[in-house]
Amino acid sequence: MQDLPRPVPRGDRDTAPFWEAQREHRLTFQRCSNCNEVRYPVGPMCPECRSFEFEWIESSGRGTVYSFTVVRHQTHPAFAVPYTVALVEMEEGPRLIAELKGDGAASPEIGTAVKVEWVDHPKQPLPVFVPDQEQS
């Protein structure tokens, strides 16, 4: 666990529930109550049908690596290099940024199946991705 100050999400009247759910280790997305479109990042209106009505759904936590970077030049004291950040395309559609951990994290491949695990940082628990043996 890292004790150095990571940037933490401030949360606003739209996004606070997204971050509150993550404090309970639940990855959630909004789903439009009118047309069922899953939307992310969090926002007040469905861009497909312009409805304000939505519900929170829980993600399966599974996805595949869509892109990634292995950070090797340190610019922030909370993030010791090297580390890998992946852009993961989730089963529900949204692409999520999170650290990639576990086997192969130093030289990932696009298309790799991954699943969510949780890291309890002091102020805000965050999802990370690890290889998903079941899916691949």
Add this chain to the structure above:
Amino acid sequence: MTIRNKAAIVGIGQTEFSKNSGRSTHRMALEAILGALDDAGLEPAEIDGMVKMGANDDVFEIDLLRSLGLDNLRFFAEIPHGGGAACGTIAGAVAAVTAGMADVVVTFRALNERSERRFGESTVGGGIGGWMQYNMPHGLVTPAQWIAMYAQRYLHEYGHTTEEFGRVSVLTRKHAATNPHAMMYERPVTLEEHQSSRWITEPLRLLDCCLDTDGACATVVVSAEKAKSLKGTPAYIAAAAQGTGTRSEMMTSYQRKNIARLEEAETTGKELYRVAEIEPKDIDVAEIYDHFTPMVLMALEAYGFAKPGEAPKLFQNGALELDGEMPLNTHGGHLGEGYLHGFGHIVEGVRQIRGTAVNQASNVKTCLVTSGTGVPTSGIILSQEAY
């Protein structure tokens, strides 16, 4: 009705580019503006409009108004989204002078980005809002890291290697090497040097990233009618446009269908060509925003000079060399001359149109200048004649 050739850049000014200017951005902005006014043959008191770039700038038009002793600005505006704003300041100036809301509009950028506030450094601590709340807590905290996601996907989509990024670096540094104003004057690099430079954030190496620079640039924009009476050789603005893409964020538009393409550059390009009534093949020289090498490849594709994934060929076949079909970043760009967030590209575009650049391309009648990519962006097409 369009704005085609209804306005012109009649003056350009520039300080030296360095690692440490030794003076304030406020002072450098004034130096660049006085240079641009002198170039145009205008007096400071004639300024009645200003357009500035938004992010990471602490010089405001009211600071300049006070220093220049101006009584009133009839028009002032600030264009958002970092480097995407550079040509947007020209677009704003064109809108003002063609609508009669101002007669003499100054645009500028002044930075002590190397000696004071480095753009590539991340902010420590604090609560994060907006689109960055989804990225920064996970360690994606700098422009290079945000852009790396696009770059990695570009390599994947088209099966390229990082050598293709390296060729952008080599060509740009070659042009900087013969530009005495460039921070990398007489310092060309080879493809081998690119490939052996250290990783910053894979797939980006040190030589894929632009320089941090101290310096300032300014332009003066007036109507084409007024330009006729001034001593400065006008670069007519055949088109000026801003553009966005689907699901736009600043640097992290990762939800759009394909992140190996630059939607905002595609939309900006379409609008520029529509307004200028020309096609990509009619562009004689191009000054393309080069904060990171992969984005130059994607921008060349977005502005119609190559099919998706095929921009690397332009570097392999010499098309972008000074004696090629369409010379690219003739001043040495952000990678070699210095990083004034796209303003050096505008100033160089004007010089190419005037025929006064140190690396002058031959027979230049039109020049495309583009601004930051991976963000809502902007571009201009400059023309020697008001056709």
